[in-house]
Amino acid sequence: MEGLLFFTKRRAKVFTLDAQFYTTFAAALTHIFVVRILHTSDWHLGQKFMTQTREPEQQMALDWLIQQVLEHQPDALIVAGDIYDVSNPPTGAEEMYYRFLTRMAGTSCQHIVIIGGNHDSPYRLNAPRGLLRALRIYVVGAATDNPEDEIIRLTGPDGQTSAVIAAVPFLRERDFSNITVSGENADDRIRRIQLGIIQHYEQVAAAIGPFDGPVIATGHLFAKGASSHGEQQNIYLGNLDNIAADEFPQRFNYIALGHIHRMQKVGKTEHIRYCGSLIPLSFSEKKDKKGIIIADFDQTGLVNTREIEAPVFRKLVTIKGNLQELEQQLTQLHDPLLPLPCWVEIILTGAPGIALPDRHLREYAEGLHLEILKIKMDYTTASLSEQAPKEDLISLSPDEVFLKKCASAGLTSEKTTALQREFEGLKEWMNEQNFE
Ligand SMILES: [Mn+2]
Secondary structure: OHHHHHHHHHHHHHHHHOHHHHHHHHHHHHOOEEEEEEEEOOOOEOOEEOOEEOHHHHHHHHHHHHHHHHHHOOOEEEEEOOOEOOOOOOHHHHHHHHHHHHHHOOOOOOEEEEEOOOOOOHHHHHOOHHHHHOOOEEEEOOOOOOHHHHEEEEEOOOOOEEEEEEOOOOOOHHHHOOOOOOOOOHHHHHHHHHHHHHHHHHHHHHHOOOOOOOEEEEEEOOEOOOOOOHHHOOOOOOOOOOEOHHHOOOOOOEEEEEOOOOOEEOOOOOOEEEOOOOOOOOHHHOOOOOEEEEEEEEOOOOEEEEEEEOOOOOOEEEEEEOHHHHHHHHHHHOOOOOOOOEEEEEEEOOOOOOOOHHHHHHHHHOOOOEEEEEEEEOOOOOOOOOOOOOOOHHHOOHHHHHHHHHHHOOOOHHHHHHHHHHHHHHHHHHHHHOOO
């Protein structure tokens, strides 16, 4: 009896010490996991951050990803969209992508599934798909007419289907042209897009046919209940809430999502998840948890997930204060041991009392192991406000310029939201003109 009590106490202790380990261990005793997926998304290769390239840290992030593959030995890797940041990325970004795929060939990961995101050109992603297919790299750049074309059947060592992946890419409004539109207003349009998305998932789920093993879906969209920072909220045509957690077909044992750059579960579900981007893509994302998700499945599709946070390869920091406080903070940020100098956004709050405070701060930071990317003047005094330089265009994204323009024209928030949707459509159309 004492022994039993001891055992129970020890078990309780193990449980409190490392609940996640215990749960995994307990699950491993009752289930045999047959398939392991590694879920990543939103690499945004080729991103230019103001005038800076992200290449060094993106390369470090991809090196880290390869290490994770070697360590966790997934059967398949899913990249849930936004491989590139823009439809016509710099050649260095394409080189990184193909170098990564080549290195993956030397690992035990037998399948790679890549879907297009809203930032990707479907044509660019799809162009090498025939060649990549021969290497068991499956690319779905855009929605296909036949739902069967978005279904990928993974084979195990015995040659049998071990899992099915419904590789649904970012869905564009034109993918729902079968749904009729007559005299619809903005809300009707959003609902039409939502219904189109739900219907697409239902069609792909139905096309899988009889299969008892794990069924995994992908997506690049804004799921209801997901959270992101303001700067990211203009990203999907039709705006927020493309689909709710309970609107995905029940058939899917796991849904690997991309689009939102913060790692999270959707609507308290365990099986519908964003893994987040590999690196913070703006100052507003610097506190977000980001990384990859390992999902293990037993032969009935029961899933056990584990989040692995990505290291921070380059720190993004925002500092705020008067001139003297900023100087102190800059000195504290100087860390010669960091492999990549941190990038700093400065908000000057007090009247500086000198002309050209931005130049002063840049000169002050010379010789420090950091780079100032943005200086915002957040003060107004009668004598000095005229000296405060206007925010320069290079530090603003096209969306920020658009919103500032709407604000200066005195538009209501409803009008701005409506125009924003048009602006998103226009940007997409422009992207596609390069390749159609
Ligand atoms: Mn993205």
